[in-house]
Amino acid sequence: MSAKKRKYLDKYIRFGFVSLQKGDTEVPQCVICYKTLSNDGMRPSRLEHHWRTTHPALADKPKAFFETKRQSLKQAKMDGSGAFRQQTSKVVEASYEIALLIAKCKKDHDTAYLVDISEALNAINLKLQGKNINIIMHHDTILAFMAKLDLWKCRIQNGNTASFSNLDSALIHSYLDSELKKQIFTHLTDLKAEFIRYFQDIVEKREAWQVIRNPFQCEVADVLDEVQEEFLELKFNSSAEEDFKELDIETFWVKYFPVYPLISHQAIRILTMFGSTHLCEAAFSMLVAVKTKYRNR
Incomplete structure (x- = not known):
């Protein structure tokens, strides 16, 4: 006789757990370290044991704190495996691997740092899934985050935890010791x-x-030989420069495609690339909806 399957109750969020569907089985998942327990672990005593032994520094957090974490988890769109869905697969895979390394730590301050870095990674993940974002903006976002990592490393080396609010609060009555400093620096x-x-x-x-970002701030040596003459015509077109200030980048290149087809074609080809599978899936879903709408008329 098979064991009775336990059901998730909304009150379990006070232990920092949400429900995750694995196949036909519902299991609890921690909103901090993303660890999943078995279906049998879906009971208050097991959930509380995980919380008190793995995340003791967050034991006094109010229910609203975990509700916020639950919403962040929903927005990140976790899939049935417990790992981030591959919408911006490269960034997500990197963030999840690092999160798993940090989650192995048991100390209060390590847990606080885990919360901070997880929030930062979730934030960049959501930015990369935003609407009206092109692949150039994706690259800018990633470069900015990489620069922040360098800043955070420099601050940590100097004992400055201002970049990590939860860690900073956890250290309010203590200091960043050399072991913890080394550990965080290594993680970053x-x-x-x-x-x-x-x-x-x-x-x-x-x-x-x-040249796609701003052709009026580039030099002729920055573009390919076959479009250099056309580029110079565009660069010294004062009307086009005024339009560039007023229009969004996609509209600008589409407008000037009939006038400067060679360089505009290169720009449009890049700007129409899908920066993530999430945007690709959304576009195809919209296309299917439109086709279905007209087919039913």
């Missing part, structure tokens, strides 16, 4: 290395796409 270094590994050509592409 590993995360930066993951981003570099996944986005090896990001700096090169940023330079190559500069």
